[in-house]
Amino acid sequence: MAFLDQNPGLGYPLAAGLGLLVGSFLNVVILRLPPRLEWQWKRDAREVLEQPDVYDPPPPGIVVERSHCPHCKRVLRWYENIPVLSYALQRGRCRGCGARISLQYPLVELLTMLLFLVCVWQFGFGWQGFGAMVFTGFLIALSGIDLRTQYLPDSLTLPLMWLGLVAASDNLYMPVKPALLGAMVGYLSLWSVWWLFKQLTGKEGMGHGDFKLLAAIGAWVGLKGILPTILVSSLVGAVVGSIWLAMKGRDRGTPIPFGPYLAIAGWIVFFWGGELIDAYLRWGLG
Structure with a gap:
C-alpha cells in the first residue's frame, strides 16, 4: 500500500x-x-x-x-x-x-x-481507501436496485451498516460511539417522519428500507453527519425529482425512490462532511 x-x-x-x-x-x-x-x-x-x-x-x-x-x-x-x-x-x-x-x-x-x-x-x-471503495460500491448497488424496483434489500443495507461499525471498532474513520449513535439516530429520524406522516394521512410516505439505508450511512458518517445527509438528500431529491417528474409528465403523487438521494448525500458527507459543516457554520454565524 x-x-x-x-x-x-x-x-x-x-x-x-x-x-x-x-x-x-x-x-x-x-x-x-x-x-x-x-x-x-x-x-x-x-x-x-x-x-x-x-x-x-x-x-x-x-x-x-x-x-x-x-x-x-x-x-x-x-x-x-x-x-x-x-x-x-x-x-x-x-x-x-x-x-x-x-x-x-x-x-x-x-x-x-x-x-x-x-x-x-x-x-x-491503505485501509481507509479500501473501506471507502466498499462503502461506495454498496451505495451504487443500492441506488441501482432502488431506481429499478423501489426496493432497498436488507441483504445489502444491513451488511453495510455492520461494516461501518466494524470500521469504527478500529477507529478507521471515527470512534465507535459516534458510529453507533449515527446508525441509531439515522434509523429513528426517518422512522419518526414515516410514523408521523402515517398518523396524519393514513399513508406510508416512504419505505422501511430508507430507514435502514440511513442507519447504514450513519455508521459511516457518524452522528454529526446525519443532519447534513438528510438536508443534502432532501435538496437533491427536490431538484432531481422535480426535473424527472416534469420530463415524464407525472404529477407529484407519483412515488419516487428516495434511496439514491440518500446514497448521493451520504457519499458526499462521508468525504466532505466536515467541510460542509464548517462552511454552514461560517455562513450561519457570519
Missing part, C-alpha cells in the same frame, strides 16, 4: 481498473439480486402457507452463472464482457441477435471507476 502511495502513476490506473471490474459486478447485483430475492420470498411464503410446491426454477445467481444476453439468452464470451470496451466495440448491441444493450452497463462501470479514483485520491491506497 505504501508503494502505491509513493507511486500514484501505478496506483491510480490500478484503482481505475478495479473500479471497472467492480462496476461490472455491481451491474450483475443490480439486475439479478431482486429476482433472486423475489423467488426466495415466494418459496418461503408457500412453505409458511403450507401450499404445494410448484415448478419454479431459480433465476440466475449472482456469482456462478455466466452472463448472457437478456433477449436471445446467448452466453457471452469473455471478450464480450470487457467493461466499457466491449459495449463500445459492439456499438451497444448484442453480437448474436443485434438487440440493444442497456446503457446502464457502461454507465455503472464508468461511475464506479470515477468514484473509486476519488476514494484513493481522498484516502490513499
Whole structure:
C-alpha cells in the first residue's frame, strides 16, 4: 500500500481498473439480486402457507452463472464482457441477435471507476481507501436496485451498516460511539417522519428500507453527519425529482425512490462532511 502511495502513476490506473471490474459486478447485483430475492420470498411464503410446491426454477445467481444476453439468452464470451470496451466495440448491441444493450452497463462501470479514483485520491491506497471503495460500491448497488424496483434489500443495507461499525471498532474513520449513535439516530429520524406522516394521512410516505439505508450511512458518517445527509438528500431529491417528474409528465403523487438521494448525500458527507459543516457554520454565524 505504501508503494502505491509513493507511486500514484501505478496506483491510480490500478484503482481505475478495479473500479471497472467492480462496476461490472455491481451491474450483475443490480439486475439479478431482486429476482433472486423475489423467488426466495415466494418459496418461503408457500412453505409458511403450507401450499404445494410448484415448478419454479431459480433465476440466475449472482456469482456462478455466466452472463448472457437478456433477449436471445446467448452466453457471452469473455471478450464480450470487457467493461466499457466491449459495449463500445459492439456499438451497444448484442453480437448474436443485434438487440440493444442497456446503457446502464457502461454507465455503472464508468461511475464506479470515477468514484473509486476519488476514494484513493481522498484516502490513499491503505485501509481507509479500501473501506471507502466498499462503502461506495454498496451505495451504487443500492441506488441501482432502488431506481429499478423501489426496493432497498436488507441483504445489502444491513451488511453495510455492520461494516461501518466494524470500521469504527478500529477507529478507521471515527470512534465507535459516534458510529453507533449515527446508525441509531439515522434509523429513528426517518422512522419518526414515516410514523408521523402515517398518523396524519393514513399513508406510508416512504419505505422501511430508507430507514435502514440511513442507519447504514450513519455508521459511516457518524452522528454529526446525519443532519447534513438528510438536508443534502432532501435538496437533491427536490431538484432531481422535480426535473424527472416534469420530463415524464407525472404529477407529484407519483412515488419516487428516495434511496439514491440518500446514497448521493451520504457519499458526499462521508468525504466532505466536515467541510460542509464548517462552511454552514461560517455562513450561519457570519
